[in-house]
Amino acid sequence: MWLTDVSIRRPIFIVMFVLALVVLGWQSRSRMPAELTPNIELPYVTVLTTYPGAGPNEIETTVTEPIEKAVMSIGGVRNVTSSSQEGISTVVIEFELGTDPDVAAADVRDKVGAIKGNLPEDADEPKVLKLDIGSRPVMLIGMYGSRSAREMRILADDVITDRLAKVRGVAAVNIIGGEEREINVAVDKNRLQAYGIPITAIVQAIRTANLNIPAGSIKEGARDYSVRTVGEFQTAEEIADLRIYIPGRAGTQGSTIRLGDIATVTDTVAEPKQITRLNSKPSVTISIQKQTGANTVEVANGIKRELHELKSVLPHGVKLVIASDDSTFVKYSLHDVNKSLTEGILLVVVIVFLFLHTVRATFIVAIAIPTSIMATYLPISAFGFTLNNMTLLALSLVVGILVDDSIVVLENIERHLRMRKHPRQAALDGRSEIGLAAITITFVDIVVFVPIAFMGGIVGQFFRQFGITVATATAFSLLMSFTLTPMLASRWMKSQDEEERDREALRQRLLSGTATLKDRIDAFFRAVFGVMERFLKSLDIRYRGLLQWALENRFLTVVIGFVSLLVVVAMTMPLPSRSAGAYSAKLIMPRVIIALLALALSAVAMKIDVHSRKVALAFGVLMAVVALTVYLPFGFSMFPDVDRGLFTISVRTPPGTSLKATDEVVRKIERVLEQVPELKKGFYTSVVGSAGTSIFGTNTGSEYAYIEAQCVDKSQRERSVREIVDWVAARMASIPGAAMITTSVVSGMGGGGPTQGLQKEVQGQNMRDIIEEANRVAAVMRRNPGAVDVEISYKESKPERRIVVDRVRAAEFNLS
Template sequence: MKLVDVSVDRPVMMTMAILAAVVMGLFALKDLAVDLLPEVDLPIVTVRTIYPGAGPKEIESLVSEKIEDAVSSISGIKRVQSTSLEGVSVVIIEFELGTDIDVGTMDVKDKIDEIKINLPDDAEDPTVLKLDLNAQPVITLAVSGARPLEDVYYLTDHVIVEELSRINGVASVDVLGAKEREILIAVDQKKLDAYQLSMNQIVGVIAGGNLDLPGGRIREQRREYTVRLSGAYEDLEDIQNVEIPRAGMPPIRLKDVAQIIDTFKEQRELVRLNGKSGVGLSIIKKNDANIVEVAHEIKKRLAGLETRLPADIQLELMQDRSLFIEASIKDLVSNMVLGALLTALVLYLFLHSVRGVIIAGVSIPTSVIASFNLIRYAGFTVNFMSLMALAISVGILVTNAIVVLENIQRHIEHNDDPVTSSKVGTKEIAIAVFASTLTNIVVFTPIALMKGIIGQFFVQFGLTVTFATIFSLITAFTLTPMLSARLLKKTEPKDSFLARLSRKFETFYDQLAASYRSAVENTLRRRAVTLGIITLIFFGTVIGLGKYLGFGFFVTADQGWFSIKVEMPAGTNMAQTDEALVRIERILESHRKYIKKVYTVLGKISGGVVGASNEGVEVAEITVDIGDKEARDIGVKEFYESLRKALVLAIPSASISFREISPSGGGSSAPVQLQITGTDLDKLVAISGQAETILRHMPALVDVNSTWESGKPEIKVIPRRKLITEYGLSVSQVALAIRYGIEGEVATQYRIGDDEYDIRVRFSDADKNNIKNLSKIVFLTRDGQVPLSALCDITEGSGPTQINRKNKKRMITLTAGIGSGAIGNVVSAISEQLSQLDWPDGYEYQFAGQEESRQESTGEIGQALLLAIILTYMLLAAILESYVEPVMIMSTVPLAFIGVILSLVMTNNPLDIFSMMAVVMLVGIVVNNAILILDYVHTLRHQGKALLEALLTSCETRLRPIIMTNTAVALGMLPLTLGIGKGAEMRAPMAIVSIGGIITSTIFTLFLLPILYYSYENWRAGRNA
């Protein structure tokens, strides 16, 4: 190979070339954005429509169904789901992966524009948005102070939010618990009727009297004047004195029928941090922003704000995602360094040379740093997946250098000079090294090409390993022989401690190699027995232990946070919900040994339907911080499970569930999501109730909940359409009158300085909060005043809190947490139970959420594994110019499954996505042992050695590099298995499975491959005889 000769003969040029790659890599690293996980883009569009005052059934029929029908004709749609809540419709359009989401969004907007005219007149225009999974809070904080909440909110909105919004990289700052000022026109219902006025008249007069408009220009001689109508309200007295005309009667003033009150909007959210009321802020970064840099700048600005704000105003951080990200990345880097050090130790034991360790070891940082050039070019970020790819491949990166270095050293020991040995030794092993590297590349290529969410998640993992592996190959053919030619020399006997240790190890190794040669020779005589034993061990492990395997999805990292989701019975008012929350906070207060912070939000639960959090005064979420896991003796799940019984007993009427905070920053969704669909709501409720009963009686499940809740009290107003028409009215006029009186209508805005406040018109509290007064709402007709009771039937009842639909069918979703077991096993048990129910025609169930993603991901990984095996075989066949020998090599792959199953069962880990990915990786790793042996067998046979002697000599000679490379790979991954540091739970399974597979495949390959090769060559020789 000319590249080897150039590297050895022109060391300065090659050094500069390698340094250039390293320097450029360092600059590339500096420019890379940092995040916890890779960006995952789902082609999902949400359509959110506000229809104030409407119940879920009205929202479903008047809004959601019409939008579903309009968008369903768009091409490329995978499914359409909708959620109809009180006053809100959310329609979720999910496109097939690969769809241009910008085009999809425009198509949705076009369809919405076409049907806007068919939506209710008083519904707001639908809002169409692309889903951004990365729009998670970077930092959550609470603002409190020794002053009224409205003053705290004013300072928050006018000072803090404005300052944080200006930060480069901040997309938005969401405010929770706001107490906003409002001018309320509280109309007296009796006086309104006495003066023969309507709410519509009041709204129109107030809006029409608050104008500040330009009237144009007047040019007179040499001057020009602008004309402006300055009719905006200057103070509350202006509003009080607004005159309301009456037909055929003197006008009256607004104050004659209403009170004008400078007050606050109805508050339906409360925020507390550690028991102190305040205002919550969620700061969301832009999609392409560096989360660590944004978080640092936010904290810097907050420190500056503390000096500008009044002394009593406190800014307290609740969550800071950047801390976990920085710590997890730091721990990953530490694992990489520790893995490299353990690898160096192995190298020294075998090479007995510090120089040799340096030569091989320098390939690790060189390959890693140089790979950042391609990582930046590919548009990746520094995240958990890309760094884990580098950490998991620490040992892999050094294997090429080890094989080359070991062969060079062997030549030097046989009295060749270092320069010649470096060239000859590298070229002699070049095909094996090249083949081994390419097997790794072809294995990781299918990983990078996977489709679906899992493909987006692992593309950076697969390509990052590929990039680093490519540079490790280049390093092995350039840097390793170049340094070996100048640094290596024949080993001279020394009397130091390390030298004595090396000699003892070498004696031990020589005995091991001799014993191995003898063992191989014996197994070749007893091939059938040996094959039988290996086969028995394989099937015994797969069948005997495989049944104990759990099947999971993702392991949740212990970030020290969890949330408590509280749902009170439908119809519960805000005061009752808050009373329940106070009881929970008191229980949490008694666990201050662990609990650092308690952040309570009443009125909203995050992580609900895409595009719509679960909102209402009967729901709340409490986020609890129990600190770093290193500082406590209990895990997050173990801790909140210890609270479960006390909280359920404290508020027996509430539905309480727990969930850990997901790595992406939001509350993780329930692991079990069972979607039941059908057309008739009554039948759907009945069958979902039976399914819910099954789930509640399964010991593995906790926090079983249903999206169906019918107990919300409501008053139904049913119009008598014919009678309404006879009076010269319309149903929409009746509906608006009801809404204006109860919900109210924002007629216009009241400006004070640079601030604007809504002017809302509605009945007074005494009138609107009295059910009897609803029937007394009066309508002005040509026949005089007519009460609502004469135009409509008014009944009390109850209705659902939400109605969900999927692909135009109604849907009820049952959710549950998993108390014990892995999700795959739990879902199988649920399916077995559900199959025993009598399902009506047209009614079916499907698992969504984690299980749906797990099944899709398992399929994708299975395809990647199959493709990796096929590509590896094709590559080996091309390199070895043989159809049969690659089959022998590939036959060693199943031997890794023995270690995979043993490692998972012994460590009580499920076969999750990371574990399955490790299985795919093993295809490229375990075949390298067989390649090394067969490559040298070919060399020896070309030199004239007999089959048996060539095979035995190759096995004995290649035992050293095989042990060195596999031990280096295993030890390089070992720190990842220890479960130490942030995010350790996520990275451990891949390393555990990899090490287990490497150990068993290495041991069995050393005996299986010689048997297969020897048997095949004897058969071929006999056939040709």
């Protein structure tokens, strides 16, 4: 092979080439963003519209349905789902996989904009949002102290938000909790009636007076002035001094009156819609969202630096505490994967040393593996990949593939050295002899993993980086086996004559007593390798005997392999329970078929391989018993459970429950959390008035609440987060006043609420019939073992008082 010949004849060239790959790979790795999972694009677009004061039925008919009809005509729409609750309409549009989310969002924005005039005037501007997994908060910060809730909110809005928003990579800083300033105008209705002033006149007077209006410009000689009418109120006293016009009656002239004479104007705080606490203490919660594609770790580090600088600005007694930080888990996860990768390389090097019996060959392998891995960072960085669990998992997996190429090459070079060839010639001949076979083996590995990168669906987007990383690293391994490995072997490995001379010289020094420490170490390892060789030879003898038996009983060998595969499949099937009833026969039938097939094939093998009848009989009976009785409870999920010490509690009280009553339920839950020792040095944030964060929107209202709890690091606790959640759930079951309390462990993908493992959709034309059928389906699901927190998406509206206008009487009095 010409490439190998050039590498051996031009070692400096190949060394500089490999060093360039390593340096560029290292630089690329340092610039790659660190994330927990790959960046994926989900084909979902959400339209969020708020209509203050409207009930779910009004939201459904006036807002949700017009938006649904408008977006259904967009090309590529796969499904449209909506949720209408008090004051909020949420429409989620699912597109076909492969649709560009930017184009889809633009199409939705155009359609919604076209029907904007058909929406209620009091409804806010619809917001069109792309679904982004990275849009959930990467950090939650709690602010508490001795200042009032109003001062804390002002401090968060005017100081902290501006400072944190300037951090590179921050997309939004959201403030929750505290008390917001509000000017309250309490009108005396008796005085209004006495003066004959309608309440709408008060509202209109305040709205028209509270304006700053540009009025053009004035040019005076060399000076140019801008003219602006300033009318915005600065204090509550200014509002109280506002003059309200009173129309004249029966020809009398109109007059004016101070607003303060007919109303009480106070500078106060708004009625809270949400209540937040940190570790049961009143607080203001600050959530940080990062920009799409931004580095989670760098954003978090920038936030932490800014928080450190804010300590000198904040008033005495006010503290900022990081209650939740996604970057910590990202760093821990990537550190664990990097640690596993390093350990894998070291173990491979040790195993290679034990079986090759030479330090020189082992050192060559130890150089080839990290060189191939480091060079892989160059192309995957150019592809836009990030340092995440999938790419690092791919590199950990590929270590076993990388070592194959080097070992095969070195083993063949060693064989040519035993033919008494010069090391350079042995390296060239050894590599060239198996060059085509090495290329074939490498491309077989590549064609196995490359299709993984082109799988469809959301799972395919996650594994895209995995497949391409494995294929790239394998290709670099092939390159190193043609260049770096034979070049190093030609320089470092000894010829057979040199080996024999060194072995004889070592023996003479040991016999004469002039051996050095290095000689004694060499002798020790030679003795260890001798023991290993004898052990491997004994294994070889036993394997030959087993192989001889398999060749003599070929049909039985095939039966053993085939039936073993079927039995393993049967072991993953659940065994029927006593409560399954008639359904138990369906569950056990596949196991029975496999057991009968095992017995039948073993009986046939007894007739064909007559010398192994006892083996066939014993195998068939054993497999039949295992197929009918053994169950291996394998779990199936898209992502594994990871103990990051974070869990959430979602609370829902009956419809119409006040914020204060829901807060009482949350306080009882907080008293349970205070008993958890793993939270003594941890943090838990309580938010009353919201059901938590979600990439599909969330439920808001006085009947909802959620708590996010962060335990101490798992190295500082004995219980897993799952055990802590079970303990907390058992003690929350007796808390009165809640319609439902659910707990959820936040795993690798994050999230701020309980996961929905299984959803059943009920469709129909009549809403009452749909609700009845949904309740029947939910009742069936609740009886299924393992199902918890089963509920339907339909929620009753809060109690309301309706005013039904008598249109005839209203017309008589000229009222509308």
